[in-house]
């Protein structure tokens with residue numbers, strides 16, 4: 133009898149804690165949100181995992197791509213931004229993909245990239261934050277709210293972008309404060 137009672141207590145105590153957010157490895161936990169929440173995970177860690185799942189086959193774990201086929205992300209003006217290229221272009225090209233002639237670091241590509249709009253705003257923000265921070269890249273994080281804003285502004289675009297289309301759109305930076313994970 134004692135053993136039975138203990139058994140029931142043990143089960144009730146130990147089976148109640150399975151939570152979707154803990155076991156969904158792709159959920160980005162930006163802010164702790166309560167005593168039971170898992171420890172905050174750095175978006176770069178999530179971003180690297182999503183990069184490995186979705187992007188590494190073409191752009192490679194070195195971020196260098198494959199000459200003539202898949203352009204580099206390391207040192208890319210599209211990833212890091214410069215006067216003409218900014219965060220809005222980076223988010224747009226990931227959401228809708230690309231087609232046709234495309235210049236990266238002075239090299240020409242003429243290939244295509246599928247759209248990634250099936251990924252959630254915080255997943256896209258995490259991937260972009262990651263690719264802006266590895267392989268010697270050092271650009272500020274991308275905020276999920278910025279991804280959401282660009283997604284709604286470009287909702288009418290159904291085709292992949294061409295370079296000419298993207299470059300006709302004025303550069304807009306993600307001016308949100310650095311999206312450091314909350315630590316409460």
Ligand code: HEC
Nearest residue numbers: 186187190203204208210230231232234241242243244245
């Ligand atoms: C099947 C191959 C493939 C996959 C997978 C892929 N890309 Fe691309 N990506 C390309 C190609 C090809 C281009 C250039 C498109 C063109 O030539 O028109 C490109 C262009 C880019 C660019 C702009 C150019 C540059 O090099 O900076 C970025 C940024 C980018 N990809 C990021 C990503 C990210 C992030 C993922 C994962 C979510 C991803 N790509 C997945 C093939 C791929």
